[in-house]
Structures are given as structure tokens and as C-alpha cells.
Amino acid sequence: MGSTGHRLWAPAAEKLTQLIAGAAADGVTVGITDSYRSYEAQVDVAERKGLYKNGGLAAVPGTSDHGWGMAVDLSLDGKAQTWMREHAGEYGFTEDTLVNRGTGGTTADRDGPLTSGGGPPIEGVQGPTDGPGRQYAAAGL
Template identity: 35%
Template sequence: MASAPDGNGYWLVSAAGQVHAYGSAKHHGDSPDSYRGTIVDLAATPDGSGYWITSSSGQIFSYGSARHHGGAARSGSDPVTGITSTPTGEGYWQVVADHQVSPNGDARFFGTLLLDEAYDRKYPSFTGTVGAWGGHTNGRIPSSLLCRVERGDHRLRCDAATALLALDAAFREEFNETLRVTDTYRSYDGQVRTRGRWCQQRMCYKAAIPGTSNHGWGLAIDIGSGVNSFGTPQHEWMRQNAGQFGWIHPLWAQQGGSNPEPWHWEFTGTG
């Protein structure tokens, strides 16, 4: 539902994508017949001359004067549940069921419920810590204590996942593309397999000894999107800005380090 600018009307959208305009609100179109998931919400431009419709899968459909700025960079299978416009009408925020917020256009990221006091009270023993946390061993952390990031089953400790979402929002604002994640939490068995693959190539040093990797704490990521090559504008941007969001490029992974990996970054906390 969205209100008309003069307060004398509103729009309602059905789960099938039909838009119903009442009072002073003007109809600008219905969603197409083909979309993923269900239609969940509508947001109007500030002057009411257009609106956006969002599906649960994060798709955006634009009508009237509303401009398309991309869909939600959501995590895993959690559905998008809502959308609201920025004051300028040049962007919007989409809300995901796991409390993530996905900014698009000129919308900025300001935080999510994952960082509020309730979350800190729920997990007081490890929020913001580096290394071992929660009383679990490396690579054997229950999935219920990890939060999904990107698509697929990539997971991180929840404060790291939220910080990555903020970093991604800033990256998208700079480069107009999502920060693509290729690896995150790595189970102990996964670490064994990764080490084994490198050892078969006589390059065991390319992977940590199983049970010692920061991937096993849900505090390390491997990323692409140009960051995975030294000297690119994307990599240089990360070097200059990732620290604001609690992410660092460890010395051993830097150019000239003992095992250069431009794609590997680790979370040290935002406190």
C-alpha cells in the first residue's frame, strides 16, 4: 500500500500484481504476468506520477515516472517483504524477511535489525569478537548461528554478514554492481577438501591447515567483481574503504605478502 501525495488517495497491489488506485491516486499499470515469487508491495514516487512494484524474489517493476534502479541483493531464499521510496524518488529501499535492507539508486544503507541491541543481547558472547567464538570449534559452527549472504548457501557470523551488506551497498554506489562473493564460511570437512585440492598440485601453502582458517569462523570472504585482481579500481577502492566496515586485507594476502590473494578479506569488527 502507498499513499497519494495529497493524502486523498492510495494504491493497493494484490499478490497477483494488480494495482488498484483509489481517490486521487492514478493508475499507471499492473505487474507483468511473468515474475518470480509473489507480488508483495508497492511504493509511489514523491509526486505520485509513478510507482514501483516488488516481488518476493526482489524483482522491481517500474511504472509512470518511476525509474528502475535494480532489485534487492538479498541473501539465500529469504523473501523481500516491502519497499519504500527515497524523498527524491531516485531510489528505494527493499526489506528482506531476515531483517536485511537493500538500498538501490540514491538510497543509502544505515543499518539493519541485525545490529540492534536485541541482537547484541541475544549473542553477547561473541558479537564483535575476532577468532574463536560461541564455544564452538573452527569449521563446526551450527548453521543457525550464521547468516546467509549473497545467493546460494554462503554464510558468515551475523555481524560480519551485516557489515558485508553495508560494504556491498557502498561498493554498488561506486561501481554500479554488486560485490560478488565466491566463498565465506568453510566447514572443517570443506577445509580438508580445499587443502587436499591444493596439495594435489603440490601447493599446500595455498590453503590453511584444516581447523585454522578464518573461513572456519565465518569471518573471511573471497570476492570477485574486480577486487580479485591487484591494481584494479575495485581492488584499490576496497583497500581504501573496506576498513570503515570492519573488513581488512591481511598482510599475508596483500601484494608482496607471503601468499598474495587479492580476493581474500577478513572481518575484524566495526567497533
């Protein structure tokens, strides 16, 4: 994606580029912390952060939307998170959290650093020491 070094599926990359420009036009900064991840990289994440089914933060390798280039982890301050919740859908993205997935978590998870899927299990690599952020997945593109 441009000069960021991040990669996504082409339609998702195009929409994310538009989303970031739209946010910037509103005075909001949306940063990218992670995007496409190879199978090998997913194996590494699963080994370091553990699998969802064991209370960890990673999907089983081969099941992550990151591996399809359809998920992106974002660095968002409070203003950016509010903007994303209001506008992400306009660009074809949905917030991926335990609460939104309906598979666990509490409403407190929506405002904390931990993020995860929105369909089949999708890892959120924003851990407690990684700072604030959210995972968004391309939906309806």
C-alpha cells in the same frame, strides 16, 4: 547472506552487506566467491590446494577464518580492488594477502590472483586459474 547462498558470522554478514551496498552506490561491483567453510570443506581445500607450510594455498583444517565465518573471498576487478583498499576498513574488513600478513610474498602478490591470511594462517582459495580476487577477513567487529 541474502540470496547469495553464502554464509558468514552474523555481524560479519551484516557489515559485508553494508559494504556491498556502499560499493554499489559508488558504481562498484563486489562479488562473493567463497565464505563460510565447514571443517570437511577445509580438509578438501587443503588436499586439493596444499597447505601453506608446504607452499600451498590452504590453512591447516581447524585454523581457517573461513571456518569461523569471518573470511570471505571476493571477485574484484581493478576498480573494485581500489575501492576495497580505500573503504574495507570502514566496514570492519581487512585485506588478507601474503604481503599484508608479513609472512612472505612480494608486492606483486597484492595485484595477482593469489590471496591468503592476515593473522594466523588463512587460506586464499583464489588460485592462478580461478581469476582475479581477494580474501578479506572481518577484523574489529
